[in-house]
Amino acid sequence: MGRPPCCDKVGIKKGPWTPEEDIILVSYIQEHGPGNWRSVPINTGLMRCSKSCRLRWTNYLRPGIRRGNFTPHEEGIIVHLQSLLGNRWAAIASYLPQRTDNDIKNYWNTHLKKKLKKNQAIGAIFAPPPPSEPSIIPTTTGAGHVDLHHGMIVNPLSKDNSLLRPAASSNTAEVTQLIARHSPFAATDGDSSSSPYASSMDNISRLLNGFMKSSPPQNDAADIKPSATEVNPLLSSFNQYHMAGGTTLPAFNDMLPSPPPQQPALMGHRGYDEPKQQHQQGPLSPIEKWLFEEAAEQVVDLMDLSSDGCCSVPMMF
DNA sequence: AATCCCCACAACCGCCTAAAT
């Protein structure tokens, strides 16, 4: 009794969103807040299905997301989390609050997977890994990882990830802190994607600037800093909305102490109470902790090496 | 200059889950 596709109604527009549609959507959400997506096309007159509206918002228009230009640190985090969680992009994205699952997924598929393959090949020639090393990192192309609870290899692509879940989220606070240690966000300015259109805050402010001519020049950076709200009136009003809803647009560091699901306040707006099935909070076992920290250090270090454009050291992936 | 090919990414599709009825 599958649910029929929501979008096969006649008259539903598909394909790339236009700035005009974005304006309509943003305006509506600014007024009503995200959620109740079914009513969005009805109330706005957008010829889009609700799903498309939600996707457009969560992946591109939602304030606080960065697009493109993944830093080596982010790459490291993604690679590591992917090895831990498998292709659970939403879960991975929850640890990179400024990134969307779609973006991470795309980046993985187009860049990181290739890197891994390439460097795996190089590694096979130059630097065979010690056999006893726990293979929770770039072991591979993500074809397997160690289930921390059961000490077994789990295929993340398997439909049944149930074994993995507890391990992956056994202590999200610690995981978050660990990642925070390597977090690029506090210090690094991400610049916005080079894409011509469709870039989150850039977009929104651009859209809004159409209405508010007096908008000051803004940083190219799409990253959210507290000051961004001062220069971006829309963002400010978004913040007001978020505040009203019990959330705000915190700097990444502000979010760190609280793990998912509460952690990424932004994530709340995705609607994704990510790891729905997860969050069995509990202390990391010593081995988990060791594995995780060890792995993260290695990945981050390696990513640093690889980002230097230095080829003298064989990389892990 | 024209054509082809490859890559990156935005968007769609279909399945799953949970909430509502």
Place this chain on the structure above:
DNA sequence: GATTTAGGCGGTTGTGGGGAT
């Protein structure tokens, strides 16, 4: 408890841009 449906997520595809020929 069964059914319906909105929302969420991961996989996949379509398309435009840029580089190679």
